[in-house]
Every structure is written in structure tokens, then in C-alpha cells.
Amino acid sequence: MTGAPIEWITVPSPLPSGPLGVGVTGLGVAAVSFSPDVDPGGPAAPGAVRCTDRRRVAAVAGRFEEYFAGARRELDLPLDWRLATGPHRLVLETLYRTVPYGETVTYGRLAQRSGAFDQVAQSPGLAARAVGSMMAANPLPVLVPCHRVVASDGLGGFGGGRIGLDVKRWLLTLEGWLAPTLDWDGPG
DNA sequence: CGGACAGTCCACG
DNA sequence: CGTGGACTGTCCG
Numbered sequence: 001m002t003g004a005p006i007e008w009i010t011v012p013s014p015l016p017s018g019p020l021g022v023g024v025t026g027l028g029v030a031a032v033s034f035s036p037d038v039d040p041g042g043p044a045a046p047g048a049v050r051c052t053d054r055r056r057v058a059a060v061a062g063r064f065e066e067y068f069a070g071a072r073r074e075l076d077l078p079l080d081w082r083l084a085t086g087p088h089r090l091v092l093e094t095l096y097r098t099v100p101y102g103e104t105v106t107y108g109r110l111a112q113r114s115g116a117f118d119q120v121a122q123s124p125g126l127a128a129r130a131v132g133s134m135m136a137a138n139p140l141p142v143l144v145p146c147h148r149v150v151a152s153d154g155l156g157g158f159g160g161g162r163i164g165l166d167v168k169r170w171l172l173t174l175e176g177w178l179a180p181t182l183d184w185d186g187p188g
Numbered sequence: 189c190g191g192a193c194a195g196t197c198c199a200c201g
Numbered sequence: 202c203g204t205g206g207a208c209t210g211t212c213c214g
Contacts, residue, residue, distance in 0.1 A: 117198095119197075124210075136199085137198090137199060137200085190213105192212085195210100200204090200206105
């Protein structure tokens, strides 16, 4: 089947990266972009369509607003998983299903838990690295909580370079896993 | 205790 | 197909 077209919504956010681009289809949210102005395939790309359904726009923006304000722990939005397939999707779904708000999992543990890798026991580092690739290619950041995946000896990485890591810190601080710092401008 | 290193998985060009 | 990455346990100095 040729998937339903993605329609884009711009959602205000207190993240250091600025507003989010949220791509929706009839099935649910299919994509989230931290840099909607430059993201290839994002809302600014040629041919991209904006979502004009005010009701849907309000629903999506409202959920994110509450989450960012610390008033909501689950986004509770239906997801359209079509942009991830195979082992990639299996790992993302395992993360979505098993790692709740305020908790984290290591790259290696997620690799093991997902069952997507044969050689995990022999070379845990390789599977962990593969999981890193999959997180970097997560089409649904925030909703599929790739920010809750950390390295065994630290925070690990995040897309978007230095600013990306700031986003990861911001989200983990919001969820209470990191202690607030001086540059923290969120709730609490 | 900190740094280098090999391992051979996956996404993307 | 080749390349490089959001890792990790082990091994040196």
C-alpha cells in the first residue's frame, strides 16, 4: 500500500531546539522533527503539506504543551509506525513498550531486550552500537523515547550535534532523571 | 584510573 | 555494496 500522505503541524516547545514539526496521517503521528525548517522531508521541504484540521492541530499541540509543562507523562497519541521497518521498528517498539517516563535503559540492554540481534551475547558492544544507529534514525523522537536510552558509562549521544545533547538533557531533566542545572528553564 | 581498541550490527549514501 | 556511527568490555600504560 502507498501510505497516506503526511501533513505537518508546527508545535511550540520550550526545548533548546525550538518548535517541533509533527507529521500526522490518518493513522496517527508518523514523524517528529527537531529542525522543521531544514529537515529533509520535513514541513519546509518542497511538496510538504500543512495540516489544516484545526481540531487535530489543537489536540496534538495540547498534548505536547502538557507534556512539556510536566502536567502529563504520556503523550497518548496514536502512532503511525510506517517510517520504521524490520529490526529498526522492532527495537523502537520495544523501547516504546518497556521504558516508561522517568526511567532509562542502556543501549546494550535495549539491544538484548528487543531480541533483534543474534550476536548480542558474543559482542554486546556491536549490538549496542547498532541500537545507537537506530535511535539516530528514530522517526518519532519524544513519542518513542529515544532520549531515555543512555550509554553504560554516561549519557550517550543524541542527533543534532551539541544542541541535540542539550535536548536530551532537557527531556531527562523534565522527567526527573537528571537534576536541574543553571540553564534549565523548564518546570520545577 | 584513563585511554586505546577490536568487534562485524544497522542505516544511509 | 561501502562506510561510518547516539557502544561496550577488555587490555594496556
